[in-house]
Amino acid sequence: MSSTLDVPPRERSHGEAPGGASRAASRARRRRSGRLTPYLFLAPWFAGLLFITAGPIAASAYLSFTDYSLIGAPEWIGLDNFQRMFDDPRFYQSLKVTFIYVVVSVPLQLAFALFLAMILDRGLRGLALYRSVYYLPSLIGGSVAIAILWRQIFGSDGLLNGVLRFVGFENPPGWVSDPDYALGTLIILNVWTFGAPMVIFLAGLRQIPTMYYEAASLDGAGKVRQFIQVTLPLLSPIIFFNLVLQTINAFQTFTQAFIVSGGTGGPADSTLFYTLYLYQRGFGNFDMGYASALAWFLLLIVGGLTAINFIAAKYWVFYGD
Amino acid sequence: MATDLTVAPPVAATEKLPDRKKKQRPRWLAHTVLILGALLMLYPLLWMLSSSFKFTEDIFSQTGLIPERVTTENYPEGWTALPRDFGHYIWNSLVIVVGSIIGNLLACSAAAYAFARLDFKFKKFWFAVMLGTMMLPIHVVIVPQYILFAELDWINTYWPLIVPKLLATDGFFIFLMVQFIRGIPLELDEAARIDGCGHFAIFWRIVIPLSVPALATTAIFTFIWTWNDFFSQLIFLTDPEMYTVPVALRTFVDATSQTPWGPVFAMSIVALAPVFGFFLAGQRYLVRGIATTGLK
Numbered sequence: 071m072s073s074t075l076d077v078p079p080r081e082r083s084h085g086e087a088p089g090g091a092s093r094a095a096s097r098a099r100r101r102r103s104g105r106l107t108p109y110l111f112l113a114p115w116f117a118g119l120l121f122i123t124a125g126p127i128a129a130s131a132y133l134s135f136t137d138y139s140l141i142g143a144p145e146w147i148g149l150d151n152f153q154r155m156f157d158d159p160r161f162y163q164s165l166k167v168t169f170i171y172v173v174v175s176v177p178l179q180l181a182f183a184l185f186l187a188m189i190l191d192r193g194l195r196g197l198a199l200y201r202s203v204y205y206l207p208s209l210i211g212g213s214v215a216i217a218i219l220w221r222q223i224f225g226s227d228g229l230l231n232g233v234l235r236f237v238g239f240e241n242p243p244g245w246v247s248d249p250d251y252a253l254g255t256l257i258i259l260n261v262w263t264f265g266a267p268m269v270i271f272l273a274g275l276r277q278i279p280t281m282y283y284e285a286a287s288l289d290g291a292g293k294v295r296q297f298i299q300v301t302l303p304l305l306s307p308i309i310f311f312n313l314v315l316q317t318i319n320a321f322q323t324f325t326q327a328f329i330v331s332g333g334t335g336g337p338a339d340s341t342l343f344y345t346l347y348l349y350q351r352g353f354g355n356f357d358m359g360y361a362s363a364l365a366w367f368l369l370l371i372v373g374g375l376t377a378i379n380f381i382a383a384k385y386w387v388f389y390g391d
Numbered sequence: 392m393a394t395d396l397t398v399a400p401p402v403a404a405t406e407k408l409p410d411r412k413k414k415q416r417p418r419w420l421a422h423t424v425l426i427l428g429a430l431l432m433l434y435p436l437l438w439m440l441s442s443s444f445k446f447t448e449d450i451f452s453q454t455g456l457i458p459e460r461v462t463t464e465n466y467p468e469g470w471t472a473l474p475r476d477f478g479h480y481i482w483n484s485l486v487i488v489v490g491s492i493i494g495n496l497l498a499c500s501a502a503a504y505a506f507a508r509l510d511f512k513f514k515k516f517w518f519a520v521m522l523g524t525m526m527l528p529i530h531v532v533i534v535p536q537y538i539l540f541a542e543l544d545w546i547n548t549y550w551p552l553i554v555p556k557l558l559a560t561d562g563f564f565i566f567l568m569v570q571f572i573r574g575i576p577l578e579l580d581e582a583a584r585i586d587g588c589g590h591f592a593i594f595w596r597i598v599i600p601l602s603v604p605a606l607a608t609t610a611i612f613t614f615i616w617t618w619n620d621f622f623s624q625l626i627f628l629t630d631p632e633m634y635t636v637p638v639a640l641r642t643f644v645d646a647t648s649q650t651p652w653g654p655v656f657a658m659s660i661v662a663l664a665p666v667f668g669f670f671l672a673g674q675r676y677l678v679r680g681i682a683t684t685g686l687k
Binding site: 118121125127129140196202203205206207210215218219228233318322324333349352365366368 | 421436504
């Protein structure tokens with residue numbers, strides 16, 4: 071409206087000619103403002119990047135080289151935090167606990183997910199109901215309420231021991247209070263939440279054309295051969311996707327371990343998950359520098375594992391033609 | 392199924408009949424496996440529900456689903472067991488949940504519109520950054536976030552839990568909506584443009600109304616995740632006045648060595664009930680949400 075420089079005299083504004091000129095002007099204006107438009111839409115996201123996600127990653131990189139307890143200014147101490155980390159037995163313990171948890175529970179979870187997805191993919195009646203029932207635990211598996219339930223079920227006076235005593239076991243272990251079994255109860259909890267990868271598998275199985283199976287069975291391939299030679303290769307991108315996702319998720323397990331162990335990671339540090347240890351250092355001891363070093367190491371692990379998964383995928387994931 | 396006919400002559404189709412019958416028998420087996428599996432999966436939940444109506448001293452000895460002695464005392468007892476009644480914690484949770492839903496709906500859909508429909512410099516790079524943040528564990532950024540929010544004097548307020556959602560930090564939902572918006576025919580945008588709509592009008596009048604399924608998925612997931620979230624609420628809310636449902640629940644098992652299981656289970660059921668409700672009401676969107684983001 072205000073760009074009057076190239077607008078013709080007023081008298082002509084109702085004539086036939088000006089239409090083209092003013093349209094060109096407005097197009098130019100739109101182009102100018104159009105350059106800004108995407109950034110207006112993205113403004114919140116950029117702010118989030120700066121303050122909530124990417125910015126803090128950089129900040130924690132800096133903090134990992136300092137000694138900082140929220141009071142006073144961070145004090146630069148070079149690599150001391152990392153040196154401390156590699157001399158810290160609880161750091162190694164937390165790594166060990168988390169790795170065992172990931173390596174045992176994720177494959178089990180995916181195996182259950184694939185197995186049930188295969189059964190459900192046969193066009194059974196009640197598919198939607200089964201799918202919902204199996205999916206439900208995934209939604210609530212990370213909640214405090216379920217972690218509390220687990221603590222009771224696997225407690226020394228819990229549901230499981232009630233059943234075991236009923237069938238005649240005299241002295242069943244205390245599961246969550248026994249260092250040999252506590253981590254196992256959390257692995258079971260994670261396997262219990264196989265519904266989310268199952269739904270993804272199910273959607274993937276739907277996309278495999280039935281003609282492949284027909285061709286395979288014409289060639290005399292049995293069910294097992296069909297599974298190995300048709301289902302697995304065609305489903306491998308989905309298996310890969312689930313593997314990456316569930317590995318990352320499992321690495322971040324916190325609530326379950328926190329509740330079941332009462333925040334200690336016990337008994338005897340047997341459920342000291344990496345994130346739980348990070349929490350204890352950062353928000354129990356307010357050792358923010360050390361916690362940042364731990365956080366950065368976690369980022370390296372998760373990034374590294376994802377990278378390994380992606381590289382390994384080249385050898386076993388089959389992306390069609 | 393119909394392709395069978397074009398590939399094979401009718402004779403082959405009749406030959407297939409016994410094969411079909413063979414398939415039918417394991418169907419029995421499949422249903423049996425599925426039902427047993429479902430019962431096993433649900434047993435802990437059903438047992439918790441039934442135990443919330445048992446006397447605490449009965450919970451351990453009764454492993455069955457039907458209480459021998461029924462009591463409803465656990466619910467009022469659990470409701471008032473903590474310094475504030477449980478409704479107070481539900482209110483705190485609700486404020487955060489509603490704020491988060493509004494934040495995610497607005498901020499993520501705006502960002503998704505830019506990624507799906509607009510051109511700007513380094514778009515691919517920024518998109519990759521966005522995907523990268525989806526995999527970023529919150530534990531990596533929690534320390535600097537805490538320091539920032541402490542500087543702002545936001546600890547023990549709702550802000551540290553709502554503001555990140557207003558800043559579109561849940562990449563998962565941006566991605567979900569980018570996928571969805573890409574599926575909306577461009578012709579609609581063009582028609583609107585000819586009618587004189589700018590990008591904001593197209594976004595608000597065309598894209599948003601057509602994206603309702605993706606928005607519903609976002610709202611439901613945001614509800615469930617925020618309602619269940621424990622880690623960030625534990626860190627940012629340390630004042631018992633500000634406790635949310637998960638943080639309050641935790642104090643039940645923390646404070647006393649002798650956990651009053653009856654009331655605890657009752658309040659756990661109260662905490663899970665809204666999730667069940669949303670799940671039942673919105674499972675269509677949930678399943679579709681996982682399937683589309685999972686596959687594309």
